[in-house]
Amino acid sequence: MSATNDFIEAKDDFISQWGALGTSWGISRTMAQVHALLMISPESISTDQCMEELQISRGNAHTNLKELVGWGLVRIVVKKGERKEFFEAEKDVWKVFTIVLRERKRREIDPAVELLKGCAERSKNVKSLEGQAFHKQINELQDFAIFASKVGETMSQLKYGPAIKFADKFLGLLPKDKSMK
């Protein structure tokens, strides 16, 4: 088996399994596959190339490419002399992480904070045992949610260097060879 065949196999495997993983990350399989394809393409690609590579319909390719643009994970590129749009992914892994973190915070934490705020407010004057327990639990959840929101906010604004230094110093962790970056 040649290195080239290994590579083709690895590439197909990566796209297909990254897609499957996408599901557990709360994004659709196809969107994750399109993202995978773009992350490993040295050149930007067109909607037609995307359809071809992933064997999906035009509508599907279009929707997911634009959704990725919406997330800020993919940019539209216009090539001179070409009428169609090309797409290229953000390749910097830390940037990808901060973008995804910000989006997940917005979709997963912020609404929880709002909900808890409302529930805390409406239960603050309640007398019953059940009511007291409710209010206490909601308050604790709220404190945590606000805390998580702030951590997310701060992290998503951090540059790679400071983030790594931070993690290194206080968790004693480091990805190999990255301490000098």
Add this chain to the structure above:
Amino acid sequence: MSATNDFIEAKDDFISQWGALGTSWGISRTMAQVHALLMISPESISTDQCMEELQISRGNAHTNLKELVGWGLVRIVVKKGERKEFFEAEKDVWKVFTIVLRERKRREIDPAVELLKGCAERSKNVKSLEGQAFHKQINELQDFAIFASKVGETMSQLKYGPAIKFADKFLGLLPKDKSMK
């Protein structure tokens, strides 16, 4: 409107909306609702009470209660003189967080690390431009995934106190009134 009515409304609202949020957290709506119900119940509850409160079938209640037990978010309680099982949730918010974090790491990060390891291995000897780009990108993703895995691992083992001190000191964040805990 009495405080009691506000409370009943808040409680129903909490259960129903926590369920909706569950979806974006990658767990099923019903499982999140069951969890919500248990978190705010001062007493442990039975399968029948769960069915009653949430208006769901026995099979559904059973499956989701047991799934929560599987996660470690809910415990089975046996009451003397009672033949049926009762369920109570872990109420400590930090413990809930570390349990969920561990589970999400296991389901969302670990498989990614495995995938990337395999892809890096199979593409390390490739010569083409496309192959080189692939290998480089996979390696960067792998470094990050391993890093994230370690952060998750460490965080999920942290006790609430040290975690808060840590966050306070280096992010300048604190949930109000918690610095002395």
Add this chain to the structure above:
DNA sequence: TCATGCTTTCAATACTTATTGAAAGTACCC
């Protein structure tokens, strides 16, 4: 042993979400 009360399973079904493909929209050029 059988009746009772509870737990567990699972095939059928309902609900939710993703995908297709064709039609409509838009922008550019001759």
Add this chain to the structure above:
DNA sequence: GGGTACTTTCAATAAGTATTGAAAGCATGA
């Protein structure tokens, strides 16, 4: 204007996931 090369939308459909309810399983005690 009209033709061409794309992009965008969306109703129909397919695929995936959750829920039901009834039947089977299991433990207890009369």
